[in-house]
Amino acid sequence: MSVKRPKRFEPTEQIEDAFQKLQSAMLEAKAAIDRVEWLKDRLLESVKKADEVTIFTEAEAAEIFGVTPRLFRDARAKFNFPHIAFGMPPKYTREHLEEIAAILSTDIKRSPAAGLKAA
Numbered sequence: 001m002s003v004k005r006p007k008r009f010e011p012t013e014q015i016e017d018a019f020q021k022l023q024s025a026m027l028e029a030k031a032a033i034d035r036v037e038w039l040k041d042r043l044l045e046s047v048k049k050a051d052e053v054t055i056f057t058e059a060e061a062a063e064i065f066g067v068t069p070r071l072f073r074d075a076r077a078k079f080n081f082p083h084i085a086f087g088m089p090p091k092y093t094r095e096h097l098e099e100i101a102a103i104l105s106t107d108i109k110r111s112p113a114a115g116l117k118a119a
Contacts, residue, residue, distance in 0.1 A: 055093060057091060
């Protein structure tokens with residue numbers, strides 16, 4: 001029968017093991033920091049893009065299309081135009097107006113206030 005001997009204290013091995021664990025933890029922390037930095041950059045990009053969005057009222061949208069606000073409102077209800085429905089009255093972005101033009105298969109009237117190009 002063999003007798004198990006207790007493991008001898010090997011300071012060199014223990015120090016190397018501790019440093020390997022520390023290095024692994026540091027790499028994991030660096031990866032987490034890199035992910036947070038990436039997320040920060042993405043959020044900043046989206047905020048910058050949000051600052052560039054122009055919002056149009058329904059009356060301004062009607063003017064761009066060269067119709068009365070009432071006709072535009074009725075068409076929005078009938079054709080389910082894309083719009084921002086947060087609060088009243090509805091609001092429109094440039095992208096919404098371009099989609100509406102595609103829905104109606106028409107050109108957007110040029111308007112200096114709108115800042116839109118004819119489709």
